[in-house]
Amino acid sequence: MLPSLDARRRVEDKAARRPPTTATGVGMSFRRGIMTRSRASSPGALIAVDWGTTRLRAALLAADGGVLDETESGDGIGTLSGGHEAAFERLVGDWPKVPAIMAGMIGSRQGWREAPYVSCPATPAALAGGIIRFDTGAGRPVAIVPGIMLRSPDRDGDVIRGEETQIVGLIDRGGADGIVILPGTHSKWATIAGGAITGFHTFLTGEMFELLSRHSFLRHSVAVDGRDLSAVPDFTRAVRRTVEGGLPFLAAIFSVRARQLLDGVSREDNLAYLSGLVIGGEIAAARDAGAYKDGAPIRIVGAKSLARAYHKAFAAIGRSTEQVDGTEMVVAGLVHLARVIGLLPTEGTRS
Amino acid sequence: MLPSLDARRRVEDKAARRPPTTATGVGMSFRRGIMTRSRASSPGALIAVDWGTTRLRAALLAADGGVLDETESGDGIGTLSGGHEAAFERLVGDWPKVPAIMAGMIGSRQGWREAPYVSCPATPAALAGGIIRFDTGAGRPVAIVPGIMLRSPDRDGDVIRGEETQIVGLIDRGGADGIVILPGTHSKWATIAGGAITGFHTFLTGEMFELLSRHSFLRHSVAVDGRDLSAVPDFTRAVRRTVEGGLPFLAAIFSVRARQLLDGVSREDNLAYLSGLVIGGEIAAARDAGAYKDGAPIRIVGAKSLARAYHKAFAAIGRSTEQVDGTEMVVAGLVHLARVIGLLPTEGTRS
Structure with missing residues (x-):
């Protein structure tokens, strides 16, 4: 991994x-x-x-x-x-x-x-x-x-x-029919119907977060680490901006730098914002790529902290999810x- | 830089x-x-x-x-x-x-x-x-x-x-009215009207290409370097997939790995494909973020090789551009x- x-x-x-x-x-x-x-x-x-x-x-x-x-x-x-x-x-x-x-x-x-x-x-x-x-x-x-x-x-x-x-x-x-999300370095979204995996889609979400927060010029604008990023209001804000506002991920990420330069946003809040951008970007991309339809049950399978972040991201856009232990x-x-x-x-x- | x-x-x-x-x-x-x-x-x-x-x-x-x-x-x-x-x-x-x-x-x-x-x-x-x-x-x-x-x-x-x-x-x-694109590490798209810069948008395109091709797991699936990536058919294919097909960038990038695994695509062709994904992703994101309207003249200001790649990307979707020496x-x-x-x-x- x-x-x-x-x-x-x-x-x-x-x-x-x-x-x-x-x-x-x-x-x-x-x-x-x-x-x-x-x-x-x-x-x-x-x-x-x-x-x-x-x-x-x-x-x-x-x-x-x-x-x-x-x-x-x-x-x-x-x-x-x-x-x-x-x-x-x-x-x-x-x-x-x-x-x-x-x-x-x-x-x-x-x-x-x-x-x-x-x-x-x-x-x-x-x-x-x-x-x-x-x-x-x-x-x-x-x-x-x-x-x-x-x-x-x-x-x-x-x-x-x-x-x-x-x-x-x-x-x-x-009773697994619906969407199963396995978040991680390479997040997988799978569609389950009639006891079969009928489709799936991979997103580089975890790796993208790592690349941007640690290896891109944005590393100067974000904290090295955060406790519970999804509890920070800027996480929710970023999710809404990408999923509800429809701002494409590639059009949104430079704002991490601009927020620091123009608004004095703290590096901790900015890390949560970046986390919201990549997770929100994943959700928006999955939707736009047809990886899930509104109304389908969503199960998140994985480690607790990451599953919680996805749960909160969906909650920010009014969707409920079920968390399942990976x-x-x-x-x-x-x-x-x-x-x-x-x-x-x-x-x-x-x- | x-x-x-x-x-x-x-x-x-x-x-x-x-x-x-x-x-x-x-x-x-x-x-x-x-x-x-x-x-x-x-x-x-x-x-x-x-x-x-x-x-x-x-x-x-x-x-x-x-x-x-x-x-x-x-x-x-x-x-x-x-x-x-x-x-x-x-x-x-x-x-x-x-x-x-x-x-x-x-x-x-x-x-x-x-x-x-x-x-x-x-x-x-x-x-x-x-x-x-x-x-x-x-x-x-x-x-x-x-x-x-x-x-x-x-x-x-x-x-x-x-x-x-x-x-x-x-x-x-x-006569600069229209869109000016300054491609690079951090690409800028500016709208010019009445002799003023009325808006602009930054995309991390060059940096994203560098991060994915050299620092992500995709580095195993792409060549280290290529001569003229935009001349490779897979460049055009990736541009069309993201701009015309509407496949979001985050939903598209894992395919660089899948193409190597399932289709035996060469690392050279895959590098061109990745280049097409990031440049096409930029164009699609700019469009979706309202950074340009159909029909506005597009000028590309920059170094020749990079300007050529953008010119070819636009040509792949039927748009003409003017290249200006940076x-x-x-x-x-x-x-x-x-x-x-x-x-x-x-x-x-x-x-």
């Missing part, structure tokens, strides 16, 4: 034992040793893995999908050149030698084994059908979930790899897919 | 003797020793100066405004903390001790002396009225041109500092203002 929207929560150390929630909404925010008393005696049945560019996260699951233990390391695929099996075994060496199901960049061309994209519209069953399976050198069964690719006559293609698992988790819970959805999605391919007993058959 | 859209033409050395044209369209691209025979005997009457963040450029002018000699150094105001007089005298020490008129960031709060912004709408006369004048320690008269600020009920404020001089040059030439306009603007404030004889009175 590239630097995240919510940079203050980034994990800089290579193997934090209590990693913070990521801003991408993709990561599992696992804590070690959260085994509950009721499950302390459950044997592990499956390891659910979210293996991205910068981090490798794993959860040991019971046969009923309950989380027994969690761990993670900095062995993202961007830091490895080969050695995936060793990196994985290093991380989960203390756990039982059960099968693993993995999602994320681990299935890309640069990953362990490539799981080619399945086409959109895509059902969970189609995703399960695209899962590739192999045994490690040590004989552990591994399943890797594919991403989804989209072809559209109106624009160039688009791809999802990692976030699809959370959407499957949401579909598994039922960590739970990763596990729910991987459990669902593991059951479809027989890596876990189906719910009806579990003891 | 921050890194420019046309990065291959950037001047990296501190005091190039034959500097290339800058991509910002603001800089004067002077060459040393271009004294023509007919002017070889003219005494210098005025030094015209474009003093920006990264470079200090100066031209020695005859009383009729003709250029006698040119020079420049890397003593931009961003590299100085005080010592402006010494930096200037170091550069022009060989020239006669004539008055100087300066435009650019030298008049900002971080410059030599602040020339506060005048309000928009602004005429050349109003700009001349905002010029601040003082004598250096060595007794040389100096005039510094102010920038222009804009207040709008529809958006936050905007500022120009440097480019206004080129617009004055254009107005001085007559260097000439800087001198023409400073000469015009110098005459208004009496630093040079007016044209009617010169011998």
